[in-house]
Amino acid sequence: MHTFYRGQPEAVALPTRTEHVQAIVRLCRRARVPIVPRGSGTGLIGGAMAPRGGVMIGLNRMNAILAVDLPNRCATVQPGLINLWLTQAVAARGWFFAPDPSSQMVSSIGGNVSTNAGGPHCLKYGITTNHVLGLELVTGTGELVRLGGAAPDPPGYDLTGACVGAEGTFGLVTAVTVRLRHQPEAVKTALALFDSLDAAAEAVSAIIAAGIVPAALEMLDDVMIGAINAGIAPIYPAGARAVLLIELDGPRGEVEAQAGQAAELCRARGALEVRVARDEAERALLWKGRKEAAGAVGRLAPTYLLQDAVVPRTKLPAIMRELQAIAARHGVRIANVFHAGDGNLHPLILYDDRRPAELEAAKQANEALLAACIAMGGSVTGEHGVGLDKAKHLPLQYAEADLNFMARLRGVFDPDRLMNPDKVLPSHPACGEGFRPRRPVLPEGAWV
């Protein structure tokens, strides 16, 4: 994330009905004016910025829960509904909506769908797409289409799946049918402190190798520990250079057995201490440092670049060593808080925006780190999305043919390319009109 994206729309519309959305899209299309959809604006990728001006459509007023259908484990909601409100609406009956991005108190479900948002608990429950059964979409041509629904396996191409994570470049989502889950019987949270990141990463591998799939498996490095201890409260003892937060949920017997096993595995890998929460208050305390981590780095630097790259989980120790080397090479400090269970890093590259040289160094370190993650078989973004921020990085991960396929896919939904321009796809020849990747060369004499 760069906090320096700017771009002002010429007009902002706050529709209250699907027909309004459709009418605005048709009007803009006739006038060839770009459209930028926006939910709560909590995204980290400049996805809701208007670099080319145009009309911004804020979906905040379309925030109703249209239907809750617990017998069929689903709900249909409007896109402006705040993520947490859905869980709050069904919690008393024992249910919840699983995707839990850290922004869930303010981010909208439409935004979650657009970015295919994750969260700490997607290790066990999957990211947003795994919980979306159907969509109502106003496409780039202003057509209103209903895709998927509560009944399983709708025949035809999985257009619902293709639209989740399209970041508004296919159209605007005006309603979403999501899967709801029953709350687990038991939750157990433990915190393990280590004197090195390597030891903590080994514990992660050991837990996974033991056949345990925690609901969440989060890690903090020593820079972050220092920031939290100084900025929030002295939560972690001196000497702790890595914190591993382990949350297990499920049937009580399973949680009890696996919590004991996970604690044992941590101790066997040299954990200095393992704390297990005995009640909800203690659980909240263990999560406190993790949840407030990003805020705590304000103590260390006025600004930071937030990364979201992914590496295969087994490459965590290697990428953390590489990260230290990159930080040293570019003379920057990097604080780390990440989803260790699925290898999703969130390095915060610290800089002072009053010093241009620091920003430049941070950007270079960011590029080097991304390249290192991709070289290890990883991905540019695990859960934040591409937006304006990472479009230029897609060629790191995809060849021309792959980019071209995506650009043409987008053209099927939005032939005029007015929906959220400059997001997701890079300005690369392969994404341009009329580009054709090279076809295979047939053997000599194979064809006349």
Add this chain to the structure above:
Amino acid sequence: VSAAVAARAVGPALGAIVGPERLDAGGEACQRAAVDDLVPRWVVRPATLDQIAATLALAQDAGLAVVPRGSGSAGALGAPPAAVDLVLDLTGLDRVLAWHPDDLTVTVEAGCRAGALGARLHARRQWLALDPPGAAQRTLGGIVATNASGPRRVRYGTARDLLLGVRFVQADGIVTWGGARVVKSVTGYDVPKLMVGALGTLGVLVELVFRLHPVPDAEASWLATFTHAEPAQAFVARLLDSTVEPNRVEWLSGPALAAAGLGHAALGVAVSVGTVSEAVREQGERLAGFARATGGPLTALSDDVWASLERAQEADVGTVLRLSTLPSQLAATAQEADRAVAAALPGARARLTGCAAVGSLALLLPALEPAAAAGVVEHLRAFVAGFGGHVVIERGPRALRAAVDPWGPVGPGPLALMRALKAEFDPKRLLNPGRFVGGL
């Protein structure tokens, strides 16, 4: 250029690409590869990605209709093809390319059979949780291309939830990659989703990256039996509205129970739970409570019951309808299926199995004339339309699939987008032409 001239040129060209030993031009092999009685002129058995790409590039230039083929188990799915010139047999690409047990990911070639992969993964107590009937012999490319699912979907989802990355070859021979090799990625559009259930009509699947799961420490299975459909549905409803986390929740109508040798009750719901042994026991007690409350006695089943259920289902080679219904409509769907089957064959009862927790049921039809079977399809479509359900002919004779659209209606909005997708990526309509929804 006349067809005869083109045919003479294509044969040597294909031979130059894959070698003569991997090419059949006419003869017995082509007869065996017929799809709905359409005999291909060539059967190509590529050994490499490059050979697939070159074959498709050539087919594109020559305007040949291509049918990708795995184990051949889904040959009776979809509408009869508009044309079949070349069958691309992918069973030669059957390697496990990379298995990273500690990352819980595996990369396989599309012709790899689920049984062969499963045997390898078992060594580290992991599995790829895709278990459609007959999975062991089916190729993973075929399972993904047909979006085939089985009982474990209640816990692990379907191919759309488990496929992380995919390498495929477009109709014009361009090798394309979508998704990622890690368990979490949102970089670019979710191309793998488009390939699931697309029957190879947007590209031929070549390489697949899957998410794996650990095999639970312990597993146990039970059967609750009922005299009517309503209490069986109530049992499922109680189970879903609880903290019990089942692996499987299978609806089994009387004929399905009998076929699997599970007694003669009117109806049953078979449930399995997989976790640590202590929790398995606890959850079994909870299930017994739900069964008591809904009037269905609960009996323990042996672990091999799932294999017998699968065998019983596989032994039946007749027509299979996939009913996409809702958990709240299970009883009504079962009753409607009984009515429809009895109307077609007086005295017959519906043999219905499938995942009750998501409402994905398979109806195995008795031997019926095509018109009568089509009547069952239409009857059930009219019923499920009321709540957005679907009826797809998963397997059936050509005459039936010619008499009634095997996929059923798709809304005009989504269908227009699907047509546009097909037109963009296979404008000459050469990949499995005519077999997919809306005649795509």
